[in-house]
Amino acid sequence: MNKNKAYYECADIIRARTGMKRFRTAAILGSGLGSVLEGIDKKTVISYAELPDFPLPKVEGHAGNVICGEINGVSVVGFQGRAHLYEGHPPQSLLTPIRTLKMLGVEVLVQTNSAGGLRENLKPGTLAVITDHINFFGNIPLTGENDAAIGPRFFDMTHAYSPELIKIMKRCAAEYCIPLKEGVYAYFMGPNFETPAEIRAMKLLGADLVGMSTVPETLTAVHAGIQVAALSCVTNYGAGISKTPLSHEETLAESKIAGKKMSELIFVKHARGQLKGTPVKIATVINFPHGTGNPAEYMETAKQALESGADELDFVFPYRDWLNGNRTVAVSKLQSMSALRNGRTVLKIILETGELPDLKTVREISDVCLQTGIDFLKTSTGKTPVSASPEATSVFLEAIRDFGHPCGIKPSGGIRDYAVADRYLSMAETAWGKDMISAANFRFGASGLLDNLLGGLSSLHTENTVQQDMKNISVSPPFNNTPH
Numbered sequence: 001m002n003k004n005k006a007y008y009e010c011a012d013i014i015r016a017r018t019g020m021k022r023f024r025t026a027a028i029l030g031s032g033l034g035s036v037l038e039g040i041d042k043k044t045v046i047s048y049a050e051l052p053d054f055p056l057p058k059v060e061g062h063a064g065n066v067i068c069g070e071i072n073g074v075s076v077v078g079f080q081g082r083a084h085l086y087e088g089h090p091p092q093s094l095l096t097p098i099r100t101l102k103m104l105g106v107e108v109l110v111q112t113n114s115a116g117g118l119r120e121n122l123k124p125g126t127l128a129v130i131t132d133h134i135n136f137f138g139n140i141p142l143t144g145e146n147d148a149a150i151g152p153r154f155f156d157m158t159h160a161y162s163p164e165l166i167k168i169m170k171r172c173a174a175e176y177c178i179p180l181k182e183g184v185y186a187y188f189m190g191p192n193f194e195t196p197a198e199i200r201a202m203k204l205l206g207a208d209l210v211g212m213s214t215v216p217e218t219l220t221a222v223h224a225g226i227q228v229a230a231l232s233c234v235t236n237y238g239a240g241i242s243k244t245p246l247s248h249e250e251t252l253a254e255s256k257i258a259g260k261k262m263s264e265l266i267f268v269k270h271a272r273g274q275l276k277g278t279p280v281k282i283a284t285v286i287n288f289p290h291g292t293g294n295p296a297e298y299m300e301t302a303k304q305a306l307e308s309g310a311d312e313l314d315f316v317f318p319y320r321d322w323l324n325g326n327r328t329v330a331v332s333k334l335q336s337m338s339a340l341r342n343g344r345t346v347l348k349i350i351l352e353t354g355e356l357p358d359l360k361t362v363r364e365i366s367d368v369c370l371q372t373g374i375d376f377l378k379t380s381t382g383k384t385p386v387s388a389s390p391e392a393t394s395v396f397l398e399a400i401r402d403f404g405h406p407c408g409i410k411p412s413g414g415i416r417d418y419a420v421a422d423r424y425l426s427m428a429e430t431a432w433g434k435d436m437i438s439a440a441n442f443r444f445g446a447s448g449l450l451d452n453l454l455g456g457l458s459s460l461h462t463e464n465t466v467q468q469d470m471k472n473i474s475v476s477p478p479f480n481n482t483p484h
């Protein structure tokens with residue numbers, strides 16, 4: 001290999017600055033997605049400007065930093081932003097970042113980008129894994145003399161986007177209940193967005209996504225023997241499909257939201273890794289937080305959650321349907337959710353009691369839930385002005401006692417200190433009898449309570465119940481807000 005190439009020097013600088021010799025995995029973070037790796041461990045940030053011959057992005061949303069560190073003990077190097085050919089960079093200048101990765105020992109490159117969606121199911125906000133691409137623009141980084149030490153003159157693109165990595169991405173997304181679509185990415189050089197006719201043509205040719213990046217880097221990486229995976233964040237429908245004019249502002253606004261989902265995918269995984277081998281149970285919220293979700297979508301999410309090993313589902317009762325007079329609709333949604341359970345699933349129903357007009361309604365809905373055979377009545381999502389209340393909890397306790405079959409309760413939302421928690425517990429003891437209360441039928445929504453409990457645990461007479469309960473942690477799917 002020719003030692004004069006700038007990418008050797010870039011790799012040396014990165015090694016020296018980070019003290020890390022080798023990086024296994026790399027990520028390129030597209031428009032507005034630069035924050036995805038912000039939370040990595042042992043972080044070092046190096047500006048592209050410090051690296052010789054590194055093309056500097058000039059577009060907003062591309063910070064131009066190398067961010068290095070570790071995720072779950074795996075060394076990662078990320079590029080916050082990329083240079084695009086439409087910025088006027090010579091195509092060959094895009095070789096430097098990818099070959100720097102090669103010199104650092106990178107085996108897997110995960111690319112992200114913002115893209116237009118060409119199909120109805122690829123609506124803004126969707127994440128899609130790229131399965132292949134279409135490139136009609138000849139001027140790519142590998143045009144010109146070939147460096148045979150890096151890769152062959154002619155190289156195969158049959159599996160440019162590693163089928164193995166695609167499988168892993170899909171598995172991870174399913175595990176963390178992140179809806180993930182897939183599609184073929186059509187590369188346009190830009191900087192203009194495409195015309196409606198171009199979009200129609202691309203659709204006919206089999207494209208699902210469209211964008212102005214990723215392909216030069218994929219080609220350069222595949223040539224160098226690096227495995228590629230790529231994830232598009234759909235920020236808009238393609239021209240002619242979108243009802244509004246396309247703009248980079250829209251790209252940035254949408255990708256900011258999706259960037260959070262991407263980070264959560266990475267860091268929920270991190271948390272999951274840490275929980276491995278512990279008795280901590282995984283619960284996920286469904287139809288959260290308003291109980292107004294699209295049944296097809298939340299049923300799919302619940303299915304995926306169960307397939308991925310979730311132990312518990314916290315379903316927000318469609319209380320707005322109920323309050324609008326559509327009681328049959330609300331009950332049928334509840335029954336469908338209940339029917340989805342496997343033998344070991346714990347189903348908790350969040351009634352959102354603070355939004356119900358009176359205690360009579362709390363009782364009516366509680367009775368319907370009990371007749372459906374659910375496992376816990378839960379007061380609140382914590383997202384409404386009024387959350388758990390002793391009055392609603394008392395109605396739960398009576399309804400369950402009258403029903404005569406086991407069902408637990410979970411006061412949740414706004415319970416922040418153990419004195420208050422203790423009051424709820426005393427209510428349950430009075431209603432059901434002290435010996436009847438256990439972690440199997442009494443829980444708190446503990447997220448705001450946990451630190452306080454840890455401080456005062458030893459003095460609490462219900463130590464065993466609370467400790468047991470703390471083994472049940474709720475993990476919200478990344479598309480939702482965290483439940484309380």
Ligand SMILES: O=P(O)(O)O[C@H]1O[C@H](CO)[C@@H](O)[C@H]1O
Pocket residue numbers: 029030031032059082084112113114115190211212213214247248251252
């Ligand atoms: O592909 P990334 O770099 O994410 O950015 C996409 O967003 C920009 C257009 O808004 C274009 O650069 C397009 O390619």
